[in-house]
Amino acid sequence: xxxxxxxxxxxxxxxxxxxxxxxxxxxxxxxxxxxxxxxxxxxxxxxxxxxxxxxxxxxxxxxxxxxxxxxxxxxxxxxxxxxxxxxxxxxxxxxxxxxxxxxxxxxxxxxxxxxxxxxxxxxxxxxxxxxxxxxxxxxxxxxxxxxxxxxxxxxxxxxxxxxxxxxxxxxxxxxxxxxxxxxxxxxxxxxxxxxxxxxxxxxxxxxxxxxxxxxxxxxxxxxxxxxxxxxxxxxxxxxxxxxxxxxxxxxxxxxxxxxxxxxxxxxxxxxxxxxxxxxxxxxxxx
Numbered sequence: 001x002x003x004x005x006x007x008x009x010x011x012x013x014x015x016x017x018x019x020x021x022x023x024x025x026x027x028x029x030x031x032x033x034x035x036x037x038x039x040x041x042x043x044x045x046x047x048x049x050x051x052x053x054x055x056x057x058x059x060x061x062x063x064x065x066x067x068x069x070x071x072x073x074x075x076x077x078x079x080x081x082x083x084x085x086x087x088x089x090x091x092x093x094x095x096x097x098x099x100x101x102x103x104x105x106x107x108x109x110x111x112x113x114x115x116x117x118x119x120x121x122x123x124x125x126x127x128x129x130x131x132x133x134x135x136x137x138x139x140x141x142x143x144x145x146x147x148x149x150x151x152x153x154x155x156x157x158x159x160x161x162x163x164x165x166x167x168x169x170x171x172x173x174x175x176x177x178x179x180x181x182x183x184x185x186x187x188x189x190x191x192x193x194x195x196x197x198x199x200x201x202x203x204x205x206x207x208x209x210x211x212x213x214x215x216x217x218x219x220x221x222x223x224x225x226x227x228x229x230x231x232x233x234x235x236x237x238x239x240x241x242x243x244x245x246x247x248x249x250x251x252x253x254x255x256x257x258x259x260x261x262x263x264x265x266x267x268x269x270x271x272x273x274x275x276x277x278x279x280x281x282x283x284x285x286x
Contacts, residue, residue, distance in 0.1 A: 001275050002109045004100070005213075005237070005264040006090070008032075008073060009115035009140070017059055018118035018135055020127075022049070025206045029115055029140045030055075033063070034070035036176050037169045041067045057127035058120065072169055073113055075141045075203045083164040088143050088187040088201030091151075091170030096262045097181040103238065103265045108192075110278055111143040111185065111201075114213055116220060136214040137223065137257070138207065142282050144200035146188035152180050162186065193279050194286060204285040211285060215254055223255045226277060234270040238263075 010019050014032035022028055030041070042065035045051040052065045073090040090111060092100060117140070119133035149158040151171050158165060165171045170184055188200030204211055215224035229237065230246055230253040239258040240246070247254040258264070268274040 001268040001278075002103060002105060003266050003268070003274055003278050004105065004109065004111045005266070006073075006111045006113045007115065007262050007264075008113045011116055016062065018116045018129065019140075020054065020058060020120040020129075021117050021138075021207050023119075023121055027117065027138065027140050027204060027207055027211075028054075029113075029117075029203070031069040031071050033067055034169070035068055036173055037068050037070050038172070039069055039071040039169070041065050041069055043069075043071065054120075054127050058129065070169055073111070073141065073143060073201075074168060075113075075143065075201055083167065085162060085164045087146070087189060087199060088141075089165070089168055090143055090185045091168060091177075091183070092185070092263070093170065093177055093179045093182040097179075097183050099238065099261075099263055099265070100183070101181070103267075105145065105185075105265070106148060107145055107188075109145045111145070112139055112278060112281075113141045113143075114139045117207075134214070134216075135220040136212055137220050139204060139211040139213065139281070139285075141203040142201055142278075142286075143185065144188045144191060144193060145185050146200055147186040149184040149186065150180075150182075151184050152178065152182045158184065193282050198286075202286055206285070208285055210281055213257075221257045221259060223257050224249075224252045225255055226273065227251060227253050228271060228273045229253050229255070229266075235267060238265040240264070 010017060010030040019030045020028045041055055055063050075088045114137050117136050117138040119130045120127055121130040151158050170177050170182055191198040191200040213223045214220045215222045230248050239261040245256045
């Protein structure tokens with residue numbers, strides 16, 4: 001199995017702020033703004049939260065419920081009325097998809113999505129990022145790859161097999177996605193990790209220490225990972241080839257994570273601990 005640590009959601013360039021961690025610990029990942037998509041931040045609303053005020057206060061009025069967003073990865077089965085057959089999915093294209101192609105991402109591999117998060121609080125009737133709260137990279141969801149669809153060269157076949165994919169932004173706006181690398185990753189219909197009738201992907205609802213990639217007390221791009229992530233002569237997490245990016249600690253390894261790149265791939269053939277680490281995170285957090 002290969003694991004892809006996939007950077008998604010609001011960042012300093014797209015959105016301009018962190019996604020909120022609500023006072024009760026809920027993770028609220030915000031998809032990047034996109035003027036050519038039809039979904040809006042209103043599609044993410046929580047019934048018990050005034051989401052309009054939350055977004056307006058945190059963004060200083062820059063964003064609101066009408067802000068159009070790129071709902072990708074699409075992980076939340078209850079965020080809207082779902083058509084028959086719906087599964088979690090991820091679209092990718094361009095250079096990022098070339099990287100995934102090069103690594104041979106296929107059925108059985110696992111995406112783990114992370115983004116920029118910060119703790120919030122409500123005070124004086126308004127929302128704000130909590131004073132002194134750190135900026136963190138946090139894992140917020142996963143997708144067990146079940147199928148890989150070429151949706152430019154194989155569009156008609158993909159729609160015939162999975163009509164519901166017509167609503168995915170990479171499929172719904174073909175005029176914006178003409179690159180032949182445009183690809184849709186569908187989750188397994190039944191999770192191999194969770195078992196039972198669980199679907200093969202979803203969001204982590206609550207913040208947990210194990211979901212935090214950022215090393216406590218450091219900037220969000222400095223990560224603390226289990227010690228076995230250290231390359232030590234093996235092919236490293238992709239985009240991180242330089243030895244000076246890795247610092248072995250007593251019971252962890254510190255990584256200066258790449259500022260560019262969306263998809264960081266690590267191969268379980270070289271890291272036997274990888275599968276149990278990822279599966280345990282999902283079982284504990286889903």
